[in-house]
Amino acid sequence: MKINQISLFLENKPGHLNAICRTLSEKGINIVTLSLADTQQFGIVRLIVEDWQRAKDALEAAGHIVNVREVVAATVADRPGGMAEILDVIGQAGVNIEYMYAFTFRHGREAVLVFRFDEPDRAIAALKSAGRNVLDAVSLFSEAR
Amino acid sequence: MALTEYAHDLDTPVHPVSAPDYMPAEQLRALQLHRLQGLVRRVYDHVPLTRRRMEERGVRPEHIKTLKDISLLPFMLKTDLRDEYPFGLFASPMNDIVRFHCSSGTTGKPIVIGNTQNDILVWQNGCMRALAMCGVRSSDVMQVAYGYGLFTGGLGLHYGGEGLGCAVLPISGGNTDRQLMLMKDMGVTVIACTPSYFLHLIDEGMKKGIDFKRDMRLKHGVFGAEPWTEEMRAKIESLTGIAAHDIYGLTEICGPGVANDCAHRHGLHVFEDHFYPEIVDPETLEPLPDGEPGELVFTTLTRTGTPMLRYRTRDISRISAEPCPCGRTIRAIERISARTDDMLIIRGVNVFPSQIEAGLLSVEAVLPHYVIIVDKVGGLDTLEIKVEVTRETLSDDIKSLEALRARVAHAVQRIINISAKITLVEPHTLPRSEGKLRRVTDLRQKS
Amino acid sequence: MNTQPIVENRIWQPEAECLPRPQLRALQASRLREAVSRCASVPFYREHFARLGISPDQIRSVEDVRRLPLTTKADLRAHYPLGFLAVPRDAVARYQGTSGTTGKPTWVAYTRRDVDHWSDLCARFLVAGGLRPEHTVQIAFGFGLFTGGFGLHYGIERVGAAIIPLSSGNSERQLMSMQDMRPEILICTPSYALKLMDTILNGDVPRDSLALEHAHFGGEPWTEDMRERIERGLGIRCWNNYGLAEVQGPGVSGECAFRNGMHIQEDHFLFETIDPETLEPLPDGEKGELVVTALCREAFPVIRYRTRDIGIIYADGDCPCGRTTRRMSRILGRTDDMLIIRGVNVFPSQIETALMRVEAVAPHYMIEVSRPKALDEVTVHIEMQPGLFSDSMRELQSVRDAIGSAIFSVTGLHMHINLVSPNTLERFEGKARRVKDTRRLVD
Secondary structure, three states: OEEEEEEEEEEOOOOHHHHHHHHHHHOOOOEEEEEEEEOOOEEEEEEEEOOHHHHHHHHHHOOOOEEEEEEEEEEEEOOOOHHHHHHHHHHHHOOOEEEEEEEEEOOOOEEEEEEEEOOHHHHHHHHHHOOOOEEOHHHHHHHHO | OHHHHHHOOOOOOOOHHHHHHHOOHHHHHHHHHHHHHHHHHHHHHHOHHHHHHHHHHOOOHHHOOOHHHHHHOOOEOHHHHHHOOOOOOOOOOHHHEEEEEEEOOOOOOOEEEEEEHHHHHHHHHHHHHHHHHHOOOOOOEEEEOOOOOOOHHHHHHHHHHHHHOOEEEOOOOOOHHHHHHHHHHOOOOEEEEOHHHHHHHHHHHHHOOOOHHHHOOOOEEEEOOOOOOHHHHHHHHHHHOOEEEEEEEEOOOOEEEEEEEOOOOOOEEEOOOOEEEEEEOOOOOOEOOOOOEEEEEEEEOOOOOOOOOOEEEEEEEEEOOOOOOOOOOOOEEOOOOEEOOOOEEEOOEEEOHHHHHHHHHOOOOEEEEEEEEEEEEOOEEEEEEEEEEOHHHHHOOHHHHHHHHHHHHHHHHHHHOOOOEEEEEOOOOOOOOOOOOOOEEEOOOOO | OOOOOOOOOOOOOHHHHOOOHHHHHHHHHHHHHHHHHHHOOOHHHHHHHHHHOOOHHHOOOHHHHHHOOOEOHHHHHHOOOOOOOOOOHHHEEEEEEEOOOOOOOEEEEEEHHHHHHHHHHHHHHHHHOOOOOOOEEEEOOOOOOOHHHHHHHHHHHHHOOEEEOOOOOOHHHHHHHHHHOOOOEEEEOHHHHHHHHHHHHOOOOOHHHOOOOEEEEOOOOOOHHHHHHHHHHHOOEEEEEEEEOOOOEEEEEEEOOOOOOEEEOOOOEEEEEEOOOOOOEEOOOOEEEEEEEEOOOOOOOOOOEEEEEEEEEOOOOOOOOOOOOOEEOOOOEEOOOOEEEOOEEEOHHHHHHHHHHHOOOOOOEEEEEEOOOOOOEEEEEEEOOOOOOOOOHHHHHHHHHHHHHHHHHHHOOOOEEEEEOOOOOOOOOOOOOOEEEOOOOOO
């Protein structure tokens, strides 16, 4: 049920993010979602792509440092309170969120929350037993296409 | 310097510099009276504030005929030092002042203490006698990890060690890795620092696999500048195998070297031929007999730069009524157990909540709601300040929040001179006043 | 040669500072002989002397110093910590230190007599530069192992002036003290004076609220240009002196009221100039590396210490101040890669030592030194590498903090840490030039 996310180090300089996207597009790799966490001086780009191994190879060949990490993706209804419900479940399970980000899919009708947990397996179990929809790679990428 | 004569190390249980500690009691009282009379005359002649207060009470210097007559005299307070800032309490011409020291005041301005050459020698004598009481001798290598500068800890112990003929390593505070490295490499036998910093050194040393008993030549720790407990002493001694000594002093009186504990640990012997102690009831201000707890008051019998007459320390203690088995005739005070005001001592530095407030509120976007949390992590004092900031600021991006946090941290550090962890929180998330608000939470263990 | 004094011409120890030259040379020769016999208890010198067949009685004139071996910082490091100690440890009254090229400092030791001499030698240049017993002096040098704070502190104490031992940093506090305590003399690095001057000229602290008359600078190289700016800006006199921890600390040489360069305290220090490549002695008047022999030091004698500082010993005759000692120029550069940042000596190799503490494989790095306003700023650019990277911001920031504190622990300086993308820093064939220094420190 876990998704492989790749992340890269990014200096906060014009053109650096663009260079990453160009490397992937030259290889025909589609970016499902991209999230950027940054400080004044540097940032971390986190990407979800269908063929993470090929993306990693391409980016490393272009001189980037790439880190692969398992994250959990869960859908949430795109309405007020939707996100709070899911966070409640995680909070009650006592799992820590290292970071999270969100994107919409299915033509904007639903949102996907991407989490990195300290204990992903416990989080998945808690989400499932609360009846939440945890996406695996196949459904995520087929829906996102 | 005249005191260097004492440096001849006889390596006897009683160091020559300690001779006045054993002066016969009658002789000591006669000396104190003689010195008190001289002091009162000096202060009456040169310090307008004290003269006015004495006149209001109808007291003149010649009324001091016995030591008991000290109770006729007015007190001095920390606020007097603030009100008379910077030089109003000086009793010597500026030409005779050779050193200034400061301690943080209750507002942004520090309190200023002027030392004449005589005062430096008196202070050095106190520190030499304190170190000698600990068993420090000229063959020792002393690492002084108290801060140097206006703070009296560093230079006080430095001159004390130098006077005894020790090899002094003036590393000053901070940079723990370096402290440990040189303690080991230089075969240091005496460490002088705050007890909390020493605990931190032990912790960091353990992380690096340093066993103090095996890897260090350390024999003595001279710890002061903040309150600490017997429990902490036991912990330090069992972890490191050193003898942990308690040294007491305050900048207003000179600095460290006012009192120190002897091997019998029945309290801290006050070098009362220079620093005359009294215990008074903090409410009525009536003198209390030896053995009764109350506020500790000092009179600096021999100082000439900024002499203190009945200075109220705000420290709660008692003077031991029993003679100490060590044979010293100078009386001992009990370990300082509490303060009568809200001053916090963090990493050896005096901090008042009002100072923190002044720093916080100098920054725009900061709301006047804050809490101060003092704790001890890994043996080291930590200071956290949670402060509310306006909602507009919080809705901005991370970069400007970071910048705001840095600004607040700087504004606070500028005044209190130590760094604090700043946590910015949303409006209305901190407790509000319902009567008397306790802004300060001190999680450090108190006994 | 200036023939008019800038302040009243005063001499602290005229019997030593104005000793007629023939007597001075004779004194140097006999003290050199004593220094050589003291050094015989130091294994490093004993071995060299044995190899060269030198014994103290062969030292008859000052010129004989050339027969003695040179001593380098590497020699001191190889005998860490106290291989050069020439007295029993009981006789040591003080240890001071200076940063080494790696994480370990270079230690120096003083007997009580060494400290006593040091105090007088500092009093000499302070008095020459306007200090009087009735003055109040604010010391904005750090105390601690650094020799600057203590050297000046004891020198001022010797003269009998009042000391405000403020230590370094916290400009608001420095300025408040300058207004409230009204010191006539300030001791600091020249760049720190520039920083304080900015605040004063902005009008935040009115000049007439200060009593300042003189500043004694040290700890870092500076220029005549800076002197002019500060003297004009603040209406004070700025004085230069020279010293280094390995031979004592401050008080090795200093300017007099006529300001014809810095008088070398020749009764205590024997100076030579050498060509740093051939190591051949150079005549006075020629620019070269300064080599110093400490003639009187008991605890830590050094002979022919290569300072790595470039300067000129003047050959243009006697100064009208009455001192008979030779004079030297400002420091005009270095013969190694040492940087002086906010008065602290830093070697690029120390940064590498610090990086190795965080990651076994030191990443590529570049040190950028600048002086955007008055104070030195250092940014260490570090290339990201796999062992350092994490997808968590918290972890990445803690890596950056860890690098910063490792650098602080080795150098004692806070530096900006800038993580950069891989393969973006310049690569070098052969000797890497890892330092980009945009400050202008010499004339």
